[in-house]
Amino acid sequence: MEEIDHLGHERSKIEFDVEAMKIVWAGSQRALEVSDRISRLVASDPIFRKDDRTILSRKELFNTTLRKSAHAWKRIIELRLTEEEASRLRFYIDQPAFMDLHWGMFIPAIKGQGTEEQQKKWLPLAYKMQIIGCYAQTELGHGSNVQGLETTATFDPKTDEFILHSPTLTSSKWWPGGLGKASTHALIYSRLITDGQDHGVHGFIVQLRSLDDHLPLPGITIGDIGIKFGNGAYNSMDNGVLRFDHVRIPRDQMLMRVSQVTREGKYLQSDVPRQLVYGTMVYVRQTIVSDASCALSRAVCIATRYSAVRRQFGSQDGGPETQVIDYKTQQNRLFPLLASAYAYRFVGEWLKWLYTDVTQRLQANDFSTLPEAHACTAGLKSLTTSATADGIEECRKLCGGHGYLCSSGLPELFAVYIPACTYEGDNIVLLLQVSRFLMKTVSQLGSGIKPVGTTAYMGQVEHLMQCHCDVQRAEDWLKPSVILAAFQARAARMSVACAQNLSKFSSQEEGFAELSADLVEAAVAHCQLIVVTKYIEKLQQAIPGKGVKEQLAALCNIYALSLIHKHQGDFLANGCITPKQASLVNWQLRSLYAQVRPNVIGLVDAFNYTDHYLGSILGRYDGNVYPKLYEEAWKDPLNDSVVPDGYHEFIRPMLKQQLRTARL
Numbered sequence: 001m002e003e004i005d006h007l008g009h010e011r012s013k014i015e016f017d018v019e020a021m022k023i024v025w026a027g028s029q030r031a032l033e034v035s036d037r038i039s040r041l042v043a044s045d046p047i048f049r050k051d052d053r054t055i056l057s058r059k060e061l062f063n064t065t066l067r068k069s070a071h072a073w074k075r076i077i078e079l080r081l082t083e084e085e086a087s088r089l090r091f092y093i094d095q096p097a098f099m100d101l102h103w104g105m106f107i108p109a110i111k112g113q114g115t116e117e118q119q120k121k122w123l124p125l126a127y128k129m130q131i132i133g134c135y136a137q138t139e140l141g142h143g144s145n146v147q148g149l150e151t152t153a154t155f156d157p158k159t160d161e162f163i164l165h166s167p168t169l170t171s172s173k174w175w176p177g178g179l180g181k182a183s184t185h186a187l188i189y190s191r192l193i194t195d196g197q198d199h200g201v202h203g204f205i206v207q208l209r210s211l212d213d214h215l216p217l218p219g220i221t222i223g224d225i226g227i228k229f230g231n232g233a234y235n236s237m238d239n240g241v242l243r244f245d246h247v248r249i250p251r252d253q254m255l256m257r258v259s260q261v262t263r264e265g266k267y268l269q270s271d272v273p274r275q276l277v278y279g280t281m282v283y284v285r286q287t288i289v290s291d292a293s294c295a296l297s298r299a300v301c302i303a304t305r306y307s308a309v310r311r312q313f314g315s316q317d318g319g320p321e322t323q324v325i326d327y328k329t330q331q332n333r334l335f336p337l338l339a340s341a342y343a344y345r346f347v348g349e350w351l352k353w354l355y356t357d358v359t360q361r362l363q364a365n366d367f368s369t370l371p372e373a374h375a376c377t378a379g380l381k382s383l384t385t386s387a388t389a390d391g392i393e394e395c396r397k398l399c400g401g402h403g404y405l406c407s408s409g410l411p412e413l414f415a416v417y418i419p420a421c422t423y424e425g426d427n428i429v430l431l432l433q434v435s436r437f438l439m440k441t442v443s444q445l446g447s448g449i450k451p452v453g454t455t456a457y458m459g460q461v462e463h464l465m466q467c468h469c470d471v472q473r474a475e476d477w478l479k480p481s482v483i484l485a486a487f488q489a490r491a492a493r494m495s496v497a498c499a500q501n502l503s504k505f506s507s508q509e510e511g512f513a514e515l516s517a518d519l520v521e522a523a524v525a526h527c528q529l530i531v532v533t534k535y536i537e538k539l540q541q542a543i544p545g546k547g548v549k550e551q552l553a554a555l556c557n558i559y560a561l562s563l564i565h566k567h568q569g570d571f572l573a574n575g576c577i578t579p580k581q582a583s584l585v586n587w588q589l590r591s592l593y594a595q596v597r598p599n600v601i602g603l604v605d606a607f608n609y610t611d612h613y614l615g616s617i618l619g620r621y622d623g624n625v626y627p628k629l630y631e632e633a634w635k636d637p638l639n640d641s642v643v644p645d646g647y648h649e650f651i652r653p654m655l656k657q658q659l660r661t662a663r664l
């Protein structure tokens with residue numbers, strides 16, 4: 001029987017080349033081919049099914065994680081998948097697992113902080129999965145404050161070993177993914193002590209479990225920290241707890257690229273900046289920005305397709321009711337999220353370039369761009385994950401009641417995504433890092449040090465402090481130069497205001513503490529400027545395909561103008577725009593919504609997500625929502641029996657008792 005495309009009418013209205021847009025979203029024709037092939041491979045393999053995840057017990061869920069990871073590894077070997085293909089495989093399997101930390105943090109940390117010799121020894125074992133590693137930094141007592149970690153690694157010159165020890169309860173390692181049950185090894189961040197002196201936090205490779213029977217090695221206490229938020233969701237991950245009781249490891253298991261301990265126990269610091277110990281976090285924060293565009297686009301795809309299927313009110317003469325996507329309020333909530341998904345995609349691409357560039361420079365001992373890379377990765381990780389977490393929840397609400405069903409895919413997506421606002425750096429703590437960087441930049445203005453990179457706009461601070469926005473008609477808001485000028489003026493004015501207020505305090509530290517809320521807002525303004533700038537730069541490139549660039553330009557304008565609307569307090573209070581210009585933003589936004597409305601199904605189809613990956617009845621490609629929701633309900637284990645278990649024990653006696661009371 002031929003399948004009916006319930007969204008066919010929508011698809012017939014699309015005014016641009018969806019296939020060409022798929023290439024833009026994927027990054028290249030080749031990336032699209034890889035993504036498409038691997039997503040179908042995963043969707044067609046029953047071992048990778050995920051429709052039962054929310055009803056499995058924790059043990060069953062973890063067992064599926066192990067099965068899926070082992071099967072994925074088998075497929076990687078059998079099909080000789082490249083690193084890129086293997087990473088796509090992990091992405092489409094879509095189940096948080098110890099493998100993420102092994103490939104995503106353990107290996108990068110050894111690459112970034114190990115000497116050549118250490119890399120030669122450990123990387124082949126890790127690449128072949130002969131050892132499984134995790135990244136164990138956070139402790140029960142300290143996560144954000146890395147310098148406050150308490151685990152100690154004391155050098156014993158007699159045996160040429162470090163002694164790893166957990167001196168307090170709060171020094172227990174707590175949270176590392178993969179640590180609880182799967183890892184054989186860990187990168188342990190602990191205080192280095194030589195000759196009674198504390199040299200601060202350093203990384204050590206430590207074997208935790210036997211490679212023969214997986215039992216913890218002597219002196220090691222290890223387990224899972226317990227169930228986390230939401231059904232299924234992040235509970236497939238074995239976040240762990242670990243304590244050391246005087247565990248000895250050879251000296252050459254301290255990662256020694258940044259600093260070394262000699263055979264005699266002498267501590268040597270190389271020319272490499274200490275902050276490189278934090279390098280793995282910079283790498284992962286960069287990947288998290290691209291991940292944000294994936295998570296947000298997934299929620300938006302579900303909410304957009306469903307909003308086109310769902311009808312409510314507005315029927316005239318017995319005709320069909322209004323598609324909820326045609327309500328302006330629905331568009332005003334949904335389309336900026338669609339635009340944000342594209343914006344984060346492009347800023348993620350740029351951040352990847354920035355990270356590659358800084359890595360190449362570091363290899364040549366050029367550390368000049370490290371502060372900017374840290375500020376950009378920290379700030380953009382914070383901005384995009386916060387907006388994505390809020391955006392997923394907004395998409396759930398956009399789907400009305402059915403969005404609350406697990407079969408909509410949205411509750412699980414929300415539950416699995418929200419810790420991104422916390423892990424790899426709490427979002428507020430990271431924004432405070434950005435504001436430190438901004439305050440330093442402002443303090444150097446006029447000193448002859450020219451701001452570069454993402455702070456180059458500060459070089460025109462005098463102009464930005466007094467310029468006026470050049471908008472008279474709503475269409476003027478479509479000019480990239482006008483948008484950029486408004487965002488630059490807002491960011492510069494907020495940073496300068498903070499710097500001026502900071503100077504009123506007797507110490508920088510006191511000022512930072514008192515003004516931290518304002519500093520965070522200034523950091524957000526700077527990060528939003530980066531996203532807008534990188535999107536506008538993307539549009540300056542050649543983008544083939546009928547109508548593709550026009551749609552991307554409309555989304556760019558929606559992204560920027562919806563931010564001006566949302567943060568109009570900032571723009572107005574700082575005198576960057578007038579109240580009249582703020583109201584023209586709304587006029588222009590409404591016109592942009594009308595422009596993209598016929599194309600929104602095409603814009604979400606361009607993500608090229610399979611129904612398996614979306615995991616949502618509401619977001620099905622064919623829009624066949626109601627029969628499938630109805631069918632799905634009957635699969636719930638509660639419907640296995642018509643009369644529920646427990647009827648005779650609880651319901652019946654209650655009913656009978658009421659009967660007796662009523663008769664009395």
Ligand SMILES: CC/C=C\C/C=C\C/C=C\C/C=C\C/C=C\CCCC(=O)SCCNC(=O)CCNC(=O)[C@H](O)C(C)(C)COP(=O)(O)OP(=O)(O)OC[C@H]1O[C@@H](n2cnc3c(N)ncnc32)[C@H](O)[C@@H]1OP(=O)(O)O
Nearest residue numbers: 086087090100103104143144145146275278374423424425
């Ligand atoms: C088949 C499978 C295939 C593939 C898998 C592939 C990929 C998967 C990818 C990834 C996996 C993704 C997700 C997994 C999910 C979860 C993982 C979660 C892991 C974690 O959470 S790990 C723990 C993370 N912890 C944190 O982020 C802690 C946050 N805190 C900090 O970073 C710091 O302590 C701090 C920055 C807040 C403060 O540090 P400090 O007190 O030492 O520093 P100061 O504020 O005094 O600053 C001093 C100086 O240093 C600069 N600085 C700080 N940090 C950095 C940095 N990272 N890089 C460079 N410079 C840095 C700072 O700016 C100051 O400079 P200044 O010039 O002196 O001002």
Ligand SMILES: Cc1cc2nc3c(=O)[nH]c(=O)nc-3n(C[C@H](O)[C@H](O)[C@H](O)COP(=O)(O)OP(=O)(O)OC[C@H]3O[C@@H](n4cnc5c(N)ncnc54)[C@H](O)[C@@H]3O)c2cc1C
Nearest residue numbers: 135136137138142143144175176177419422423424425428
């Ligand atoms: C799902 C998940 C997976 C994780 N995986 C790993 C892992 O693999 N390896 C690992 O090592 N760790 C991991 N972590 C730990 C994670 O990195 C930390 O939880 C995170 O860095 C936040 O630190 P914290 O818990 O100490 O938060 P806290 O710092 O205690 O934050 C609590 C509150 O205090 C605020 N706050 C803290 N400091 C300041 C400040 N200076 N100014 C203003 N406000 C402040 C925060 O904004 C927050 O609101 C994981 C965590 C989660 C949730």
